[in-house]
Amino acid sequence: MRFKYVAGKYSCVTQTQTQLIDGTEVAASIRSDLISSVNRITNTGTTPQLATVLMNDDPASQTYVSMKHDDCEEVGIETRDITIDPEAPAAELFDTVDELNTDPSIHGILVQMPLPDHVDEREVLRRIDPKKDVDGFHPENVGRLVAGQPRYKPCTPHGIQKLLIAADIETEGADAVVIGRSNIVGKPMANLLIQKADAGNATVTLCHSRTNDLASKTREADIVIAAAGVPEMIDGDMLSAGTVVIDVGINRVETETGSELVGDVEFESAAEKADAITPVPGGVGPMTRAMLLWNTVKATAITTDVSVELP
Numbered sequence: 166m167r168f169k170y171v172a173g174k175y176s177c178v179t180q181t182q183t184q185l186i187d188g189t190e191v192a193a194s195i196r197s198d199l200i201s202s203v204n205r206i207t208n209t210g211t212t213p214q215l216a217t218v219l220m221n222d223d224p225a226s227q228t229y230v231s232m233k234h235d236d237c238e239e240v241g242i243e244t245r246d247i248t249i250d251p252e253a254p255a256a257e258l259f260d261t262v263d264e265l266n267t268d269p270s271i272h273g274i275l276v277q278m279p280l281p282d283h284v285d286e287r288e289v290l291r292r293i294d295p296k297k298d299v300d301g302f303h304p305e306n307v308g309r310l311v312a313g314q315p316r317y318k319p320c321t322p323h324g325i326q327k328l329l330i331a332a333d334i335e336t337e338g339a340d341a342v343v344i345g346r347s348n349i350v351g352k353p354m355a356n357l358l359i360q361k362a363d364a365g366n367a368t369v370t371l372c373h374s375r376t377n378d379l380a381s382k383t384r385e386a387d388i389v390i391a392a393a394g395v396p397e398m399i400d401g402d403m404l405s406a407g408t409v410v411i412d413v414g415i416n417r418v419e420t421e422t423g424s425e426l427v428g429d430v431e432f433e434s435a436a437e438k439a440d441a442i443t444p445v446p447g448g449v450g451p452m453t454r455a456m457l458l459w460n461t462v463k464a465t466a467i468t469t470d471v472s473v474e475l476p
């Protein structure tokens with residue numbers, strides 16, 4: 166099986182069985198379905214609204230926030246854009262979160278990370294009303310997820326579950342290796358995969374930078390989910406034939422002509438071995454964005470007691 170990167174996307178250039186899991190397409194379908202969910206809520210007199218709070222000068226964070234606003238607009242979710250001077254005292258951010266918590270027109274709150282050093286990230290996450298915590302990072306929501314009663318699943322692992330379902334990947338009984346133990350990707354991903362639920366019932370090995378002989382783990386896996394933030398660290402030699410490979414990594418690397426985005430997986434050699442694989446870009450990234458919209462619609466239903474079907 167061979168893939169070629171042409172005009173911004175990978176194309177299969179030989180006839181083989183390998184499935185390219187297209188996150189752009191699945192995310193577009195979820196957004197399209199969410200428009201109906203939003204319309205149903207809006208018809209009851211409530212318009213879903215997401216508040217974003219940005220407290221840093223990082224251009225990448227500004228871009229992420231503006232992309233989130235564009236995504237919301239596309240499906241009919243209103244947004245409130247709050248920026249706080251990074252030099253301001255932490256209390257200003259806490260007061261803002263308190264106001265958003267009690268504002269009935271705001272259904273979801275997202276505080277863009279990173280925060281300045283003088284602001285305790287954990288304190289901010291604890292401060293957000295767990296019913297408006299569309300990132301799913303509040304300890305109450307983390308606990309619910311671990312206990313198997315998720316309220317909001319964090320967007321990236323939730324998006325990966327949706328991708329696995331859309332691509333018809335069987336997780337029940339599968340040996341899954343998750344590489345990375347961050348609170349936003351690796352840990353919730355492992356927790357979701359072990360649950361007695363759709364896209365769950367897997368046997369999970371959670372690997373990290375202190376894991377001995379990572380290749381021996383990945384070679385045993387039916388599903389490899391790479392979320393380490395190390396460019397192209399997983400190559401075909403580390404995989405067995407027939408593996409499903411989900412590449413979460415987004416790494417900017419220098420090239421002779423400038424720079425490009427690559428994943429944590431060396432695509433060409435991994436695709437030679439894989440049964441199914443996500444590209445970077447166009448795999449997990451669009452799903453993360455779509456699931457923020459999904460969580461915001463769910464948050465509107467939860468905070469207003471409006472019942473709505475979600476895709």
Ligand SMILES: NC(=O)c1ccc[n+]([C@@H]2O[C@H](COP(=O)([O-])OP(=O)(O)OC[C@H]3O[C@@H](n4cnc5c(N)ncnc54)[C@H](OP(=O)(O)O)[C@@H]3O)[C@@H](O)[C@H]2O)c1
Pocket residue numbers: 321344345346347348349350351372373374375376379392393394395398413414415416449450451453454
């Ligand atoms: N596609 C998306 O929508 C999306 C969303 C979020 C993140 N990302 C990307 O996903 C990647 C991971 O993000 P993150 O926020 O989870 O990163 P993170 O907080 O830096 O965590 C990285 C994890 O990978 C582990 N790790 C690092 N090097 C390793 C190695 N050589 N072998 C095995 N494990 C290793 C670390 O282990 P230790 O715990 O031992 O340090 C850590 O647990 C990044 O490239 C990020 O940009 C993409």
